[in-house]
Amino acid sequence: MYGRRLFPKPDPCLLVLSSLAGGAKHGYALMKDVEDFSGVTIGPGTVFGCLARLEDRGLVEALEPEDRRHPYRLTAAGATALEAQVSELERVTSTGSTRLEATRRRLSEGPAGAPA
Amino acid sequence: MTGLPLAARCALAAYPGWWCERYRQDQERFLEDLASDGRPLRRAVMNLAAGAVRVRLRPAGMPQTVGAWRDRTRASVAWATVPALAGLLLVSAVEQHSFGSSTGAGPSTSLSTGGRVAADAMTAINWASLTMILLLLVGWGLVGCLADRAPSGRARKRWLLLTVAPLAAGVVEIGLNLLRFRLMPTVTVIGRLAGGSTAVAHGGHPLAASVVSVAWEVVGVAGLLSIFCVVLATRSADLQVRDLRGGVWLSQLMAIVLFITAVVVVAWGIGVTHQPPIPRADLIGFGPGVRPWTGIQTSIAAESPLVSAGLVAISIVTAWAALSARRGYKAARELLLLDA
Numbered sequence: 001m002y003g004r005r006l007f008p009k010p011d012p013c014l015l016v017l018s019s020l021a022g023g024a025k026h027g028y029a030l031m032k033d034v035e036d037f038s039g040v041t042i043g044p045g046t047v048f049g050c051l052a053r054l055e056d057r058g059l060v061e062a063l064e065p066e067d068r069r070h071p072y073r074l075t076a077a078g079a080t081a082l083e084a085q086v087s088e089l090e091r092v093t094s095t096g097s098t099r100l101e102a103t104r105r106r107l108s109e110g111p112a113g114a115p116a
Numbered sequence: 117m118t119g120l121p122l123a124a125r126c127a128l129a130a131y132p133g134w135w136c137e138r139y140r141q142d143q144e145r146f147l148e149d150l151a152s153d154g155r156p157l158r159r160a161v162m163n164l165a166a167g168a169v170r171v172r173l174r175p176a177g178m179p180q181t182v183g184a185w186r187d188r189t190r191a192s193v194a195w196a197t198v199p200a201l202a203g204l205l206l207v208s209a210v211e212q213h214s215f216g217s218s219t220g221a222g223p224s225t226s227l228s229t230g231g232r233v234a235a236d237a238m239t240a241i242n243w244a245s246l247t248m249i250l251l252l253l254v255g256w257g258l259v260g261c262l263a264d265r266a267p268s269g270r271a272r273k274r275w276l277l278l279t280v281a282p283l284a285a286g287v288v289e290i291g292l293n294l295l296r297f298r299l300m301p302t303v304t305v306i307g308r309l310a311g312g313s314t315a316v317a318h319g320g321h322p323l324a325a326s327v328v329s330v331a332w333e334v335v336g337v338a339g340l341l342s343i344f345c346v347v348l349a350t351r352s353a354d355l356q357v358r359d360l361r362g363g364v365w366l367s368q369l370m371a372i373v374l375f376i377t378a379v380v381v382v383a384w385g386i387g388v389t390h391q392p393p394i395p396r397a398d399l400i401g402f403g404p405g406v407r408p409w410t411g412i413q414t415s416i417a418a419e420s421p422l423v424s425a426g427l428v429a430i431s432i433v434t435a436w437a438a439l440s441a442r443r444g445y446k447a448a449r450e451l452l453l454l455d456a
Contacts, residue, residue: 027142028149043160044146045127045167048139052177069145 012042013050017059017074017082024063024073027051054078120147124161130168132175132191134184173436182357182451189360189444193259194347195437196367200252201340203374203430206423207245207381230390237384244377251373253286253339255366256346262362263355275353278346285339292332299325357448364438364445371431371438378424378431385420 012034019025019033027047035041042050051072054060059078062070074082120128124147128140143164150160172191178184227235260279299321 027146031146043163043167044143044150045163045165045170047146048143049167049170049176052135052139052171056177065141067145069142 009040010038012040012046013054014082014085015040015042016047016050016054017078017085020060020072020074021079021082024071026066026069026071028069030072119151120144121157121161124157124164127161127164127168130165131171132178133187134179135171135177138177180451182448182455185444185448185451186355186357186360189357189364189441189448190350190355192437192441192444193360193363193367194350196370196434196441197252197255197343198347199430199433199437200248200370200374201343203377203427203434204245204248204252204340206426206430207241207248207377209423228391230387232387234384234387234391237380237387240380241377241384244373244380247373248370248377249286251366251369252343253282255282255362255370256343257283259359259362259366263359269354271349271352272354275346275349275355278342278349281342282339282346285335285342288335289332289339292328292335296325296328296332299328357445357452360441360445360448364441367434367438367441371435374427374431374434378427381427382424385424388420 015034015038016030019030019037022033025033027044031042031044031047051060055062055072057077058075059081060072061075062072064070128136128143131140147157147160147164151157175188178188256279260276263276263279
């Protein structure tokens with residue numbers, strides 16, 4: 001309906017953190033995992049840009065390379081940051097769900113003052 | 117790596133050195149995995165290129181070492197200088213060609229408000245372009261002068277010598293220009309510019325004037341090319357943080373001059389498009405023509421938005437580079453003090 005998406009795509013760094021919460025992964029495996037659980041495709045520039053930022057803040061760390069590629073894993077600080085972010089999102093989604101349910105009920109009953 | 121297409125290798129090469137040390141191999145493997153899964157590389161390469169721009173603009177994850185910040189400052193100084201050469205070409209293309217003439221409208225021509233704005237802007241453009249040329253020619257000489265003089269290596273000495281080349285070319289250029297005008301048989305237009313009615317011819321030495329003119333052009337091009345050489349030589353010159361002090365100043369001055377130039381070129385562009393066409397007979401100088409090395413017509417009203425947009429873009433790049441150079445220099449100095 002609109003030329004642009006009403007809601008922007010989820011933050012790629014959050015997607016990367018969520019993926020790494022499931023275990024250590026290298027860049028390509030990480031991209032495939034994000035694609036599987038969120039439907040969002042993130043390219044190599046975005047993946048490694050996020051990894052660099054997260055590594056810089058100590059939220060992820062690189063492991064010893066396997067077959068010329070480093071797997072990355074979540075650190076304890078990364079798990080805490082992800083937890084805080086997820087609980088914030090959960091608060092929004094649960095409020096949205098509760099209110100949506102009430103709205104659906106009201107709509108099914110018909111507009112106020114109008115015969116049902 | 118060798119199996120990757122050229123575009124992918126170019127995108128990978130666009131990342132800064134510190135990044136390549138950390139992520140180059142991972143990114144190469146990513147692309148190889150993508151290709152072996154039969155997925156198209158085009159979007160991934162575009163994403164990589166965009167990522168390289170992001171990393172250069174905002175170096176998140178850059179190691180906090182003197183060397184990394186020094187290299188970033190050096191690259192920023194280059195970015196503040198080299199695109200300015202393209203800016204100079206754009207400015208030269210519009211210079212003195214306001215109304216489809218190489219010199220402008222005659223004194224008897226009544227200009228509209230737009231025309232007057234364009235004429236005034238042209239005066240400012242002439243000064244701005246002169247300042248840009250001086251900065252480009254003298255600036256690197258100053259960088260060399262402010263560099264640490266302690267001898268260390270051939271590449272460094274070569275770089276110090278090269279920094280003088282643009283300035284030397286500038287001095288020779290001024291001398292040749294004066295000589296050219298002395299030798300050139302020409303029709304002076306000064307009489308008409310001052311309100312007189314006749315042009316006065318005076319003699320000269322046509323052959324000598326032609327030779328000097330060619331030399332003047334060659335030295336001019338060599339002077340501008342030498343700026344590229346100086347910038348390239350900085351990569352192998354083993355520059356220290358202190359050596360970049362002059363470069364940071366040069367970047368900041370260049371950003372200010374380019375900003376002012378962009379503003380007056382935009383004003384000229386707006387003014388010149390609002391000036392109704394002036395009859396050919398009212399124009400003075402050498403008439404409409406084409407600058408062979410830019411291919412931009414002298415009757416440039418139609419191209420003015422393009423020229424203005426180009427100059428604004430270059431001035432934004434230079435401003436960013438100057439800010440980045442300043443920040444990089446400061447960070448490198450602080451790290452140097454911490455190391456000490």
